[in-house]
Amino acid sequence: MIELINLYKSYQSKDNSVIAVNGINLNVAAGKIFGIIGLSGAGKSTLIRCVNFLEKPSSGEVVINGKYLSQLSNSELHQTQQKIGMIFQHFNLLNSRTVFANIALPLELAGSSKQDINLKVNSLLQLVDLTDKKNNYPSQLSGGQKQRVAIARALANDPEVLLCDEATSALDPQTTDAILSLLKQINNKLNITILLITHEMEVVKNICDQVAVIDQGKIIEASTVENFFLNPQTQLAQNFVRTFCNEKPMPEISVEFQPQYSEGKNLIVRLTFVGNKVAEPLVTKLAKKFNIDVSILQADIETVNEKTMGFLVVELYGDKQKTTEFIDHLATYETSVKAEVLGYAN
Amino acid sequence: MPTNIWGLLLQAFAETVYMVFAAGIISFVIGIPIGILLCISDKNHIAPNPIVNQCLATVVNIGRSIPFIILMVAIIPVTRWITGTSIGTTAALVPLAVSAIPFVAKIAENAFKQVAHGLLETGKSMGASNWQLIFYILLPESRVALINGLTLTLVTLVSFSAMAGAIGGGGLGDLAIRYGYQRFNSFIMIITVVILVGLVQIIQLLGNKLSSIYNLGKHQ
Ligand SMILES: Nc1ncnc2c1ncn2[C@@H]1O[C@H](COP(=O)(O)OP(=O)(O)O)[C@@H](O)[C@H]1O
Numbered sequence: 001m002i003e004l005i006n007l008y009k010s011y012q013s014k015d016n017s018v019i020a021v022n023g024i025n026l027n028v029a030a031g032k033i034f035g036i037i038g039l040s041g042a043g044k045s046t047l048i049r050c051v052n053f054l055e056k057p058s059s060g061e062v063v064i065n066g067k068y069l070s071q072l073s074n075s076e077l078h079q080t081q082q083k084i085g086m087i088f089q090h091f092n093l094l095n096s097r098t099v100f101a102n103i104a105l106p107l108e109l110a111g112s113s114k115q116d117i118n119l120k121v122n123s124l125l126q127l128v129d130l131t132d133k134k135n136n137y138p139s140q141l142s143g144g145q146k147q148r149v150a151i152a153r154a155l156a157n158d159p160e161v162l163l164c165d166e167a168t169s170a171l172d173p174q175t176t177d178a179i180l181s182l183l184k185q186i187n188n189k190l191n192i193t194i195l196l197i198t199h200e201m202e203v204v205k206n207i208c209d210q211v212a213v214i215d216q217g218k219i220i221e222a223s224t225v226e227n228f229f230l231n232p233q234t235q236l237a238q239n240f241v242r243t244f245c246n247e248k249p250m251p252e253i254s255v256e257f258q259p260q261y262s263e264g265k266n267l268i269v270r271l272t273f274v275g276n277k278v279a280e281p282l283v284t285k286l287a288k289k290f291n292i293d294v295s296i297l298q299a300d301i302e303t304v305n306e307k308t309m310g311f312l313v314v315e316l317y318g319d320k321q322k323t324t325e326f327i328d329h330l331a332t333y334e335t336s337v338k339a340e341v342l343g344y345a346n
Numbered sequence: 347m348p349t350n351i352w353g354l355l356l357q358a359f360a361e362t363v364y365m366v367f368a369a370g371i372i373s374f375v376i377g378i379p380i381g382i383l384l385c386i387s388d389k390n391h392i393a394p395n396p397i398v399n400q401c402l403a404t405v406v407n408i409g410r411s412i413p414f415i416i417l418m419v420a421i422i423p424v425t426r427w428i429t430g431t432s433i434g435t436t437a438a439l440v441p442l443a444v445s446a447i448p449f450v451a452k453i454a455e456n457a458f459k460q461v462a463h464g465l466l467e468t469g470k471s472m473g474a475s476n477w478q479l480i481f482y483i484l485l486p487e488s489r490v491a492l493i494n495g496l497t498l499t500l501v502t503l504v505s506f507s508a509m510a511g512a513i514g515g516g517g518l519g520d521l522a523i524r525y526g527y528q529r530f531n532s533f534i535m536i537i538t539v540v541i542l543v544g545l546v547q548i549i550q551l552l553g554n555k556l557s558s559i560y561n562l563g564k565h566q
């Protein structure tokens with residue numbers, strides 16, 4: 001549905017030039033939610049603004065549903081843009097318009113009749129659950145309500161694609177969850193392809209099917225979300241996953257450990273699980289099988305893209321051969337379990 | 347004489363109102379589009395055009411820096427060419443409008459520049475053309491600032507119209523100079539001042555009223 005081919009965008013100023021998007025190739029299948037995560041300044045906003053030609057790429061192609069945007073005339077581009085909804089971090093609602101009139105704006109711009117506008121806006125108000133606020137002004141709404149108005153507005157022209165530029169970054173955690181589930185619901189109900197950018201793992205974890213990591217204008221890693229959590233390849237991706245897990249309220253690992261092997265010390269292992277293999281049952285079953293003892297130092301269960309994932313840190317009591325067998329055995333579940341030796345207990 | 351005074355005052359008041367509002371409307375009609383052009387031709391706006399922007403900015407700044415009293419005298423030939431005369435209220439409209447146009451252009455430009463860039467981006471993301479961006483976003487979103495600025499323009503025009511009276515433009519300023527200054531009639535002087543102050547108050551009041559109607563969305 002969305003295809004980016006060799007996309008570049010650079011900004012020239014008098015004495016230097018910044019390459020904000022540096023050769024990006026990306027393919028987002030229809031009906032999917034694709035997340036792009038990166039640190040501030042990585043080029044996320046520039047990238048997503050290139051997708052609907054708010055920013056003209058310096059080179060490369062953007063293909064939306066088979067249309068090469070660079071080859072469209074001005075009026076064809078405007079028509080295509082009407083079919084690409086976009087929501088923003090700061091909502092960007094018009095203060096001079098009521099909720100109803102804000103949602104009606106894209107329909108007015110597209111030249112819809114009064115009657116069509118009425119029908120469409122009222123059904124969108126229902127979708128985002130704001131019918132009772134339709135005559136209010138944006139200044140009378142909370143952040144979450146504003147973003148819901150913006151979502152309704154972005155959907156007004158029945159877009160095939162929805163772009164989200166840090167759509168939840170200005171919201172508190174609870175409101176973030178509510179907005180994310182609304183986006184998921186829209187994706188399911190209307191089968192809209194969603195491309196979102198974010199710096200928050202929460203967003204990726206909650207609604208994305210696939211994720212790509214962007215750094216210095218390049219995609220350095222892309223995979224399904226489960227695989228991203230299970231098997232982050234690059235340092236940056238690993239940091240995202242680790243930081244996310246550590247942000248959760250969990251007991252500190254109570255055991256001191258060091259990276260070098262020393263005789264007779266217990267192994268400290270991080271285990272990541274996906275899907276129904278989750279957590280303790282498997283660990284206890286295998287511990288029995290290999291005749292070792294396992295003590296759980298840290299445990300966290302998360303729902304990632306509607307699948308359960310477990311993050312454990314365990315200490316293994318047993319001789320070296322048995323613990324090695326245990327870890328090797330876990331490795332045979334490669335798509336659903338990952339074991340990683342962190343070090344040796346003091 | 348006393349009955350005559352009220353008649354004179356009434357006529358002068360009508361002339362002042364005519365000058366202020368006619369010149370005001372002319373300056374709005376010409377000044378606001380110039381303000382739009384100034385705003386959108388700026389380098390990060392929706393239709394960047396450095397040449398248009400620089401030329402307009404220069405003309406507007408020159409226009410704003412010429413004192414009204416000098417402008418009024420300097421453009422007498424133009425006034426005569428347009429209206430066929432250089433005295434009277436209609437003739438006074440020309441210098442009044444010419445001085446108010448750059449003022450309005452600047453005020454309008456500032457009002458438009460306060461519209462957050464994100465809103466125009468949002469419009470663009472909906473596939474809006476530049477015309478649509480101007481009429482659906484730029485103008486409505488800046489209307490409160492615009493109304494306040496235009497009110498200020500009318501107030502300024504009241505005092506300029508009094509000056510125009512000094513060279514035969516008619517109106518309350520003319521009356522004050524002929525009777526109050528040249529014939530030492532301080533009664534007429536005081537009455538004209540009171541009427542001018544009242545007129546400014548009424549204009550300001552109406553302007554505030556109008557902007558608060560449109561400001562509904564902002565504060566409640
Ligand atoms: N309009 C612009 N002019 C010049 N440089 C820009 C512009 N927009 C973005 N950049 C630069 O491009 C880089 C990427 O910016 P951005 O896409 O906003 O990153 P992110 O959204 O990931 O924080 C930054 O170094 C930024 O300074």
Ligand SMILES: [Mg+2]
Pocket residue numbers: 044045046166
């Ligand atoms: Mg950004």
